[in-house]
Amino acid sequence: MASPAARAVEPAPAMSAKTPVRTVVVTGSTRGIGRAIAEGLLSRGANVVVCGRDASSTEDAVRALSRRFDGAEGAGASSRVAGAACDVTHHDSLVALWNLGVERFGSIDAWINNAGTCHAQLPFARIAPRELASTVQSNLLGAVLGSRVALDRMLAQGHGALYNMEGFGSDGAMQLGMSTYGATKSAVRYLTQALAREYRAAPVQVCALSPGVVYTDLLVRVYEQGDPALWRRQQRLFRFIADPPGPVGDWLAERVLSNRRTGVRIPWMTVAKAIGRFLRPSFHRRDLLAEYRAGAE
Numbered sequence: 001m002a003s004p005a006a007r008a009v010e011p012a013p014a015m016s017a018k019t020p021v022r023t024v025v026v027t028g029s030t031r032g033i034g035r036a037i038a039e040g041l042l043s044r045g046a047n048v049v050v051c052g053r054d055a056s057s058t059e060d061a062v063r064a065l066s067r068r069f070d071g072a073e074g075a076g077a078s079s080r081v082a083g084a085a086c087d088v089t090h091h092d093s094l095v096a097l098w099n100l101g102v103e104r105f106g107s108i109d110a111w112i113n114n115a116g117t118c119h120a121q122l123p124f125a126r127i128a129p130r131e132l133a134s135t136v137q138s139n140l141l142g143a144v145l146g147s148r149v150a151l152d153r154m155l156a157q158g159h160g161a162l163y164n165m166e167g168f169g170s171d172g173a174m175q176l177g178m179s180t181y182g183a184t185k186s187a188v189r190y191l192t193q194a195l196a197r198e199y200r201a202a203p204v205q206v207c208a209l210s211p212g213v214v215y216t217d218l219l220v221r222v223y224e225q226g227d228p229a230l231w232r233r234q235q236r237l238f239r240f241i242a243d244p245p246g247p248v249g250d251w252l253a254e255r256v257l258s259n260r261r262t263g264v265r266i267p268w269m270t271v272a273k274a275i276g277r278f279l280r281p282s283f284h285r286r287d288l289l290a291e292y293r294a295g296a297e
Contacts, residue, residue, distance in 0.1 A: 010179065023047040023105040023259045025097060027088050027146060028115030030061040032216035033165075035110065036249020042069040042080060043250070045258055049101040049108070051086035051115070058083045081187045088115045088142030088170045094149040103112055110161040111150035112209065116184075120216060121177035121226030132180050139167075139184035143191060147206075151195070161205035163256060164192045166265070170210065177226055196263035205262040209252050212269030213242035217290045239286040240277040241269055244295075 003100040006153040014232040024041050030052035038048045042065060050065065062083040070079050082104040085092045101108045116139040119131040143164050154160025168175070169182025171187040177270070189208065215238075223231040248268050255266045277283040 007168045018224055021046065021109040023108050023168070024047070024110040024112065024256065025049040025051075025101055025108055025133075025150075026112045026114055027051055027086065027097075027142070030057045030083075032218060033211050033214050033245045033249055033252075034112075034114040035061065036245035037069075037114065037253050037256075038065065038081075039246075040250035040253025041257065045080075046253075046257060047082075047101075047105045049097065049104070050081065050083040051097055052083075053085065053087065055085040058085050058137060068293075076237060086115075088113075088146055089205050091145050091149065094146055098149055098153055107157055108150075108153070109158065110163065111146065111154075112163045112165065112197045112256065113146040113150075113280075114165045114209075115142050115146075116165065116167070118181045118222045121175075121222050121230065124179050127180070135180050136184055139181070140187050142192075143188050144200060147195060148192065151199065151204060155199075155202060157205050160203075160260070161207065161262075162195070163207050163209050163266075164188050166208050166210040168213075170208075177230070177249060191246075193263075200262065205259070207259065208265040209256070209261065210265060210269070211248050211266035212267070213238055214245050214248050214286050215242055220289070220292060235289055238288060240289055241274050244288065244291065 024046055026034050026038050026048060029038045029050040034050075036060075040052050041048050047064070050058065050061050052061065059133055062079075062081050064127075065081045069081070082100055082167065084097055084100050084168070086097045098108060098111075113115075117135055118139075119127045119135050135261040147164065150162045154162070166189055167181070167185040168178055169185040172186065174182060192206060192208045199206055224233060251268055252266065259266065
């Protein structure tokens with residue numbers, strides 16, 4: 001029998017079910033899946049607040065996104081993109097990010113805790129202590145503090161939706177070399193379910209996004225710095241279960257904008273989808289690593 005902590009939270013209608021999502025904060029959104037989600041949101045008319053670890057990458061992302069999406073609206077249109085460097089392990093930095101969004105767009109309707117990192121896939125005792133600490137701080141402390149900032153202010157404004165990003169280990173899966181990363185994502189799932197239960201009757205939504213395996217700089221770095229034999233095996237499996245950021249981020253963005261329920265988990269990759277891919281010859285010929293490297297050139 002499952003313990004209360006492990007039992008899934010039953011979805012319930014949020015009191016803010018009629019509130020449209022117009023402005024979304026996405027942490028860790030200058031590249032990778034966060035950037036893809038931001039692009040998907042902008043393509044659907046939302047305002048987006050992006051952030052990265054440093055000012056330079058964030059400014060580059062804001063300029064690129066503004067140029068791409070404001071250009072379709074005509075000359076002189078005000079930008080639907082704002083951004084600032086943000087350290088998600090510091091409460092004050094997250095507060096500043098929230099305040100920026102409110103100053104630019106009036107309110108924040110959804111907040112996505114996406115920022116995170118991972119150590120190289122190596123035996124636990126070979127991973128540098130600073131890498132372990134960075135993984136725990138970014139993935140878990142970042143989600144805790146981001147949730148704290150978002151929920152506190154959403155309750156005050158009377159509406160909002162919080163989304164925490166799951167990852168390997170969220171479902172209890174284990175793999176050699178992934179103990180610390182998996183532990184953080186398992187904890188993030190617990191955090192999301194606990195907050196959904198705690199604020200079940202409040203005018204906010206607390207949900208989870210599960211992107212599955214996405215070919216990003218982070219994924220490739222984790223495996224290339226790890227065991228080469230394991231990386232070769234994983235590439236064969238990834239033909240069927242991995243994807244580039246674009247379609248995944250676009251799909252998740254659409255669900256964030258349309259979802260009106262709390263306590264839900266929104267997964268891109270399901271067991272049924274994975275099995276279906278194994279049965280399709282085209283997926284046996286995929287070479288996502290080559291596509292990733294070609295796109296990086």
